[in-house]
Amino acid sequence: MSIWVLRGLRDGVVTTRWPARPDPYADGWRGPARALGPTGSVDPALCPTGAISAQGVDQGRCILCGRCVAERPDLFGWSRGATGPAAAGLSRDALIVPEPPETDETVRAARARLRERTAALRRSVHVRHVDAGSDGSEEWEIQALLGPVYDIGRLGIFFTASPRHADVLLVTGAGVRGMAGPLRTTYDGMPDPKVVIAVGTDAVSGDVAATVPVDVWLPGSPPSPFGILNALLIAVGQL
Numbered sequence: 001m002s003i004w005v006l007r008g009l010r011d012g013v014v015t016t017r018w019p020a021r022p023d024p025y026a027d028g029w030r031g032p033a034r035a036l037g038p039t040g041s042v043d044p045a046l047c048p049t050g051a052i053s054a055q056g057v058d059q060g061r062c063i064l065c066g067r068c069v070a071e072r073p074d075l076f077g078w079s080r081g082a083t084g085p086a087a088a089g090l091s092r093d094a095l096i097v098p099e100p101p102e103t104d105e106t107v108r109a110a111r112a113r114l115r116e117r118t119a120a121l122r123r124s125v126h127v128r129h130v131d132a133g134s135d136g137s138e139e140w141e142i143q144a145l146l147g148p149v150y151d152i153g154r155l156g157i158f159f160t161a162s163p164r165h166a167d168v169l170l171v172t173g174a175g176v177r178g179m180a181g182p183l184r185t186t187y188d189g190m191p192d193p194k195v196v197i198a199v200g201t202d203a204v205s206g207d208v209a210a211t212v213p214v215d216v217w218l219p220g221s222p223p224s225p226f227g228i229l230n231a232l233l234i235a236v237g238q239l
């Protein structure tokens with residue numbers, strides 16, 4: 001009997017039931033830093049990427065270096081989980097915590113608009129991924145979605161190599177100049193309705209939005225597979 005069969009018998013079903021059921025691993029994943037109190041007195045130079053301001057922490061710029069948490073544990077901590085404070089946002093400003101300038105009403109309206117646009121995508125969604133200058137870390141997490149633990153096929157989400165078949169454009173990397181043309185060509189080649197997700201701190205704080213209109217913003221360096229799943233489900237109105 002092969003080792004894989006024995007391992008299968010030993011481990012049983014490993015596929016997560018998230019989001020239908022809670023998953024402790026999804027809830028425990030460490031996300032970008034967040035402010036635990038007012039940050040007005042903090043020297044912005046504390047953060048190497050300029051993510052800290054009087055408004056709070058811009059998670060779209062946080063690379064999880066840990067400097068703020070180590071030096072000011074009274075004021076900064078980590079976000080946890082694939083939903084909540086480490087989750088994808090429907091606008092760039094929504095990633096600034098703890099004081100996003102949007103009201104609940106604005107978020108509700110943005111969700112409703114997206115849901116309306118993507119109503120046709122609920123049952124089966126095809127995703128095209130474009131690496132626009134990534135360091136490769138987001139790609140590892142995206143690959144994990146295809147494995148037995150996350151198995152995104154169970155949610156009706158599949159990757160495609162052709163923009164013509166794609167409903168969702170998943171963009172990683174900072175949006176380097178050399179990839180602007182291919183990224184735009186991919187976007188233009190996708191049929192309507194289409195949704196764009198910027199995945200990871202590089203994509204969120206880089207130049208991706210100058211090339212294609214971003215609908216969902218996912219912070220993290222890299223974001224967890226649960227975080228990417230969360231962004232995909234938000235994008236197609238399933239969450």
Ligand code: SF4
Nearest residue numbers: 047062063065066068
């Ligand atoms: S963890 Fe590092 S990058 Fe993130 S906010 Fe803190 S200092 Fe800035």
